[in-house]
Amino acid sequence: MIAGPAPSAKTQSTHSVSPVAGPSGPWLLAVKLNGTRVLMAVDTGTNDLIIDDSAVRGYKVQQFPSRRQLFWTGSMVAVRNAMVQTLEIGDITIRNVPASEMSLRKWSLEVNPRGQRVAGIIGLSILSKLHPTMDYKKQTLTLRTEEASYQPGPSAMT
Numbered sequence: 001m002i003a004g005p006a007p008s009a010k011t012q013s014t015h016s017v018s019p020v021a022g023p024s025g026p027w028l029l030a031v032k033l034n035g036t037r038v039l040m041a042v043d044t045g046t047n048d049l050i051i052d053d054s055a056v057r058g059y060k061v062q063q064f065p066s067r068r069q070l071f072w073t074g075s076m077v078a079v080r081n082a083m084v085q086t087l088e089i090g091d092i093t094i095r096n097v098p099a100s101e102m103s104l105r106k107w108s109l110e111v112n113p114r115g116q117r118v119a120g121i122i123g124l125s126i127l128s129k130l131h132p133t134m135d136y137k138k139q140t141l142t143l144r145t146e147e148a149s150y151q152p153g154p155s156a157m158t
Helices: 053-058 105-111
Strands: 014-017 027-033 036-042 050-052 062-072 075-089 092-102 118-122 133-135 140-144
Touching: 027 118, 050 053, 050 075, 053 092, 062 092, 105 118
Parallel strands: 036 118, 050 092
Antiparallel strands: 014 140, 027 036, 027 075, 050 118, 062 075, 075 092, 133 140
């Protein structure tokens, strides 16, 4: 991750999000990236918030000249550092989120072949701050900030 202001959550609440697709593939969520509604995947196998290179340009994500290596989908990939000004997941807004920029075009076609292009991937750096519960039976993702409490049901994974 790059240095910068710590990501901060604006709303202290519990919020359930119904994925657009899942659970056979990655869960896809409708979120807002810098105020624009986009589709993002949830991936517990990566730590980073990964933004597609075309979304970085199209939604005015701040780019940095530095590059680094990131382990994703079983291999090391080159990414460019970036900063998302606002990421809104339901009624939870997170500001100043360090991100990694890379092309997700091919991956997006694999996970959502007939649908909207996936603009990014939400990894554990974001999810861990939102205490997620993935309920596969109900097909809901419950996110809560630290002050909110939640009792998961028997079919939920936290």
